[in-house]
Amino acid sequence: MAYEETLALIKPDAVKAGHTGKIIEAVIAAPFTICAIKKTMLNRAMAERFYAVHREKPFFDDLVQFMSSGPIYAMVLGGESALLRWRELMGATNFEEAAEGTLRKRFATSLGRNAVHGSDSLENACTEIAIFFSRQEVLPCDIPS
Numbered sequence: 479m480a481y482e483e484t485l486a487l488i489k490p491d492a493v494k495a496g497h498t499g500k501i502i503e504a505v506i507a508a509p510f511t512i513c514a515i516k517k518t519m520l521n522r523a524m525a526e527r528f529y530a531v532h533r534e535k536p537f538f539d540d541l542v543q544f545m546s547s548g549p550i551y552a553m554v555l556g557g558e559s560a561l562l563r564w565r566e567l568m569g570a571t572n573f574e575e576a577a578e579g580t581l582r583k584r585f586a587t588s589l590g591r592n593a594v595h596g597s598d599s600l601e602n603a604c605t606e607i608a609i610f611f612s613r614q615e616v617l618p619c620d621i622p623s
């Protein structure tokens with residue numbers, strides 16, 4: 479096992495529905511170290527850049543519109559195997575296929591409005607973290623919380 483950092487987002491649907499506290503509770507209970515956290519909002523151009531890999535997909539416009547529709551929380555989560563563990567806690571992209579107890583099973587309301595995001599590779603985690611945080615804003619993992 480190796481220490482990793484991944485980017486997690488609480489998407490606009492979950493923030494609007496008041497699920498932020500329950501999602502952060504699950505993050506802490508997992509446990510992950512929250513190395514950085516901020517409430518922010520993506521504009522259209524930022525959402526397009528964030529999801530550039532999906533530019534050619536039929537759902538791209540809807541996704542960009544949705545992700546820029548309201549406040550989100552961005553977090554850097556650190557811990558042993560943090561990337562895979564966060565994706566497991568999120569559950570499958572399609573909430574109907576997500577395992578019981580996962581965040582998407584609990585809080586998603588459609589395939590697109592699926593409550594949370596997590597990086598899918600360590601390389602993408604680096605790129606995505608840099609979209610939201612400067613290096614100075616990400617606290618080293620060995621400082622106790």
Ligand code: UDP
Pocket residue numbers: 537541570571589590591592595596598
């Ligand atoms: N999405 C969608 N329709 C689809 C597939 C994906 O609206 O058919 C949205 C959904 O919000 C998903 C995001 O696009 O979380 C990114 O898709 P990806 O395949 O990267 O899934 P993820 O890594 O978020 O599980």
